[in-house]
Amino acid sequence: MEHDPASPDLNQEPELLKTVLNKEGFRFTSQRQKILDLFQSAALGHHLNAEEIHQQLLDQGEKISFSTIYRALHVMVRLGLLQELELAEGRKYYELNTPFMDQHHHLVCVHCGDVEEFEDATMTQVGSSESASRGFSLLNCQFTVYGICPSCQSLLG
Helix, strand or coil: CCCCCCCCCHHHCCCHHHHHHHHCCCCCCHHHHHHHHHHHHCCCCCCECHHHHHHHHHHCCCCCCHHHHHHHHHHHHHCCCEEEEEEECCEEEEEECCCCCCCCEEEEECCCCCEEEECCHHHHHHHHHHHHHCCCCCCCCCCEEEECCHHHHHHHC
16 A cells, blocks of 8 residues: 655645545545645745644644544555655654655754754765665655754854
8 A cells, every 4th residue: 555655745635635545545524625725835845743733733623632633634645645854853744645745854853953954965865875785675765954043052052
């Protein structure tokens, strides 16, 4: 049931979630659609965790449990619609799996949790050459840098 990471552009096909879920034997629910809608309406490169998803849906008047959110996230990751990232200790974040974006990497502030994306072809080339030299087939290359952002540096300084 694993999907190719190069999933279709979700913004171009509003019925895509329903189609993909049904094809793979999962039920389409309005709650799953609302979770996916949050990602589609978020700024490109924005990462959401389950708590943020829960709060945003509550703010919209949606009654949804954390277990429903976690199940929906797990299904969407499994189907290749979302990508799961562990950017902070023990915290999982999710982003749209957008095939049109180049390989990107993350800067994570260990103080406030802010995440910024950046692209660097050198890091992607290193991942590719290291994979090839060890007989691996590269599927994805992500580099995560942990530090303290400028805002937190000024607060701590």
